[in-house]
Amino acid sequence: MDENTRKTRPSAKSGGEAKAGRPARLIDVARLADVSRATAARALGQYGLVGQETRDKVMAAAKALNYQANEVARSMRSGKTLTIGLVVAAISNSFFNSTILAIMETAARYGYQILILNTNDNAELEVEAVRVLREKRVDGLIVVPSSVGDTSHLDPQGPSSVPIVLFDRLVADKPLAAMTTDDIFGAGEAIRHLVSRGHRRIGMLIAAQTTEGHSIDRPARVVSTVEERAVGAELAMAAAGLSFEPGWVRYSVNAIAVATDAALSILRQPNPPTAILTTNEEMALAAVSAARQLQLGIGTDLSLVSIDDTAWLKVFSPPVTVIERPIHALAQAAVESLIGEIRSGLPARSARLQPRLIERESVCDLTVAGRR
Amino acid sequence: MDENTRKTRPSAKSGGEAKAGRPARLIDVARLADVSRATAARALGQYGLVGQETRDKVMAAAKALNYQANEVARSMRSGKTLTIGLVVAAISNSFFNSTILAIMETAARYGYQILILNTNDNAELEVEAVRVLREKRVDGLIVVPSSVGDTSHLDPQGPSSVPIVLFDRLVADKPLAAMTTDDIFGAGEAIRHLVSRGHRRIGMLIAAQTTEGHSIDRPARVVSTVEERAVGAELAMAAAGLSFEPGWVRYSVNAIAVATDAALSILRQPNPPTAILTTNEEMALAAVSAARQLQLGIGTDLSLVSIDDTAWLKVFSPPVTVIERPIHALAQAAVESLIGEIRSGLPARSARLQPRLIERESVCDLTVAGRR
DNA sequence: CTGAAAGCGCTAACAC
DNA sequence: GTGTTAGCGCTTTCAG
Numbered sequence: 001m002d003e004n005t006r007k008t009r010p011s012a013k014s015g016g017e018a019k020a021g022r023p024a025r026l027i028d029v030a031r032l033a034d035v036s037r038a039t040a041a042r043a044l045g046q047y048g049l050v051g052q053e054t055r056d057k058v059m060a061a062a063k064a065l066n067y068q069a070n071e072v073a074r075s076m077r078s079g080k081t082l083t084i085g086l087v088v089a090a091i092s093n094s095f096f097n098s099t100i101l102a103i104m105e106t107a108a109r110y111g112y113q114i115l116i117l118n119t120n121d122n123a124e125l126e127v128e129a130v131r132v133l134r135e136k137r138v139d140g141l142i143v144v145p146s147s148v149g150d151t152s153h154l155d156p157q158g159p160s161s162v163p164i165v166l167f168d169r170l171v172a173d174k175p176l177a178a179m180t181t182d183d184i185f186g187a188g189e190a191i192r193h194l195v196s197r198g199h200r201r202i203g204m205l206i207a208a209q210t211t212e213g214h215s216i217d218r219p220a221r222v223v224s225t226v227e228e229r230a231v232g233a234e235l236a237m238a239a240a241g242l243s244f245e246p247g248w249v250r251y252s253v254n255a256i257a258v259a260t261d262a263a264l265s266i267l268r269q270p271n272p273p274t275a276i277l278t279t280n281e282e283m284a285l286a287a288v289s290a291a292r293q294l295q296l297g298i299g300t301d302l303s304l305v306s307i308d309d310t311a312w313l314k315v316f317s318p319p320v321t322v323i324e325r326p327i328h329a330l331a332q333a334a335v336e337s338l339i340g341e342i343r344s345g346l347p348a349r350s351a352r353l354q355p356r357l358i359e360r361e362s363v364c365d366l367t368v369a370g371r372r
Numbered sequence: 373m374d375e376n377t378r379k380t381r382p383s384a385k386s387g388g389e390a391k392a393g394r395p396a397r398l399i400d401v402a403r404l405a406d407v408s409r410a411t412a413a414r415a416l417g418q419y420g421l422v423g424q425e426t427r428d429k430v431m432a433a434a435k436a437l438n439y440q441a442n443e444v445a446r447s448m449r450s451g452k453t454l455t456i457g458l459v460v461a462a463i464s465n466s467f468f469n470s471t472i473l474a475i476m477e478t479a480a481r482y483g484y485q486i487l488i489l490n491t492n493d494n495a496e497l498e499v500e501a502v503r504v505l506r507e508k509r510v511d512g513l514i515v516v517p518s519s520v521g522d523t524s525h526l527d528p529q530g531p532s533s534v535p536i537v538l539f540d541r542l543v544a545d546k547p548l549a550a551m552t553t554d555d556i557f558g559a560g561e562a563i564r565h566l567v568s569r570g571h572r573r574i575g576m577l578i579a580a581q582t583t584e585g586h587s588i589d590r591p592a593r594v595v596s597t598v599e600e601r602a603v604g605a606e607l608a609m610a611a612a613g614l615s616f617e618p619g620w621v622r623y624s625v626n627a628i629a630v631a632t633d634a635a636l637s638i639l640r641q642p643n644p645p646t647a648i649l650t651t652n653e654e655m656a657l658a659a660v661s662a663a664r665q666l667q668l669g670i671g672t673d674l675s676l677v678s679i680d681d682t683a684w685l686k687v688f689s690p691p692v693t694v695i696e697r698p699i700h701a702l703a704q705a706a707v708e709s710l711i712g713e714i715r716s717g718l719p720a721r722s723a724r725l726q727p728r729l730i731e732r733e734s735v736c737d738l739t740v741a742g743r744r
Numbered sequence: 745c746t747g748a749a750a751g752c753g754c755t756a757a758c759a760c
Numbered sequence: 761g762t763g764t765t766a767g768c769g770c771t772t773t774c775a776g
Binding site (some may be wrong): 023068069070071072073075076081083091092097098100101104105108113114115116117118131132134135136137160161256282285288289292310311312314315316317 | 395440441442443444445447448453455463464469470472473476477480485486487488489490503504506507508509532533628654657660661664682683684686687688689
């Protein structure tokens, strides 16, 4: 007499699961197939050794009972949830939106699902999100960090240790794997392109989180991408013997209305820039909106280069020149190296990829057209 | 001698968790606070009755040990995962993108997290996604159904029964709760607006999933929104004594390149329409792109109305007139009624909300400007 | 290749 | 208010 007959389930009829309402469990399948739970589990979970005949019997029983494995129980026992937590700063932003899709698809290929939390670029929400995901015992964490101060919540050896890969942004003084873009180079490329087209008076509209409204001064603490873009642009300007005039550079929170005000204030300077570099989709939208309000034609009266490509930037009139980041490669690298660490224990490695300029028609060539 | 002293954990020093590496468990907290596991659980899980003094002791112990609840074990025992599965057809689309954010935020207010799977409008992936989420034992499911044939995977009484709310699209012959928009009215409003501005020759670019490439004929099986928009537009045309000419209406898969071809084929008709209605963000992008290629000015040579608002449509030149759907209300209703069912067992109710026209500048007034 | 036994960490049900 | 007990459904050892 084997183990299965010992405990009888209160309401389980031998015929199947639908009868009593409660879903079939592993033991029901085992009983019907007349094998032990261990064997049924091995057949269903495709691990260990099972004879072909036995496997068929188990599969047939599972199908007959309409059995669906209980992943919660499985996770409990195995210690794996097959779930990756994703903490993202701004889910609606085009860059992160594409990122999420690429991460989901890559993870799915390895059998992992994604639990997403949005932080709205708020450090407190980020801490909370990481806590929740750790409690849910995700197998790994991909985090777009907004926090620039205390980052102890990102320590892999927290209360429950979990592999972490940073995405898009670096965090100071932490030996964490991070998938980032060379934004110094990216912003530099944008400036160099404008300069090569004869622009000397260049403005910049920079998305940042910690700024109240918008301001000219660089906020005290910004995430690494913001820092890199500001510095990269300044460096490239300096290399061309130029510099940003006060009033030509503005930081804004990532809201289009606020950013539009910032853009207007740049363009209403007595001696306004002939070109502007915007650091993300929202800033580009704001620049376009401001130009429209002032009846400045993009690509004629005002040249524009933006960071991150989007569908609408391609079909805009005129199509907008952008710095494109290798989103898919970044996302794939993040997921694969995280899963590598989850599976092998070998620490994930970092990568830093190069963005590239895609020239379209939003930059006026002043070397031909003459200065305005 | 209480229960806690009975089993000694192999490597746990009494000092805390950090020593042996393994995270603290409930029993460690209980031991340190010198109470039973049940009491510790009650204090930490904020349920049942616990004396204030005891509660403080437990909390202090938890903090000292850096305790983090194991939600997997909790779910196992309680039968609740506090997770909602979201199966969405096209995560990058503006409507669904906004939807996801609103759903996440609403769910978070109730303590639920969201596990998202993308189906790419593919019925097989949808079936698979629902299976995976059921196995993960999500407490409820919000599904944007792409399947128009067999929908048995959406039966709430599947192998593991789970509350389901449909989002955006209806499914035939199922008594499932669904949060939808009145798309017959929405498409009708768009047409009525165009007609009121003197347009008689109107085209339509419709996103659909089952079409290979693009075609004039309505695909055999389309989801409810597509059906409603086509019918709603036809009805409104008929009410104005008009009808769509062959060649003015095209169905396209939801890919901008393909849709652009479709738009071009509409605009290259010998007697092309003066206005076009596009049914989503991608189709709008395609129409804009086609117009640009043919050097037709939007709002002058070609009028445009699109369904679903987006940031770029607002700042486009000219800003585009749209039919706006109440995304936030829809998402909130979906989450709240799903959670209502999860908690109370009372079946979720359906809702059907009205979209509205937002007039901007992409429609040329032919009653003033004269016909072109 | 298969079976028996032992829990994963927590909470629900029931005592007291 | 608090403690005791009994599992949730599965996988993993360890035997054979």
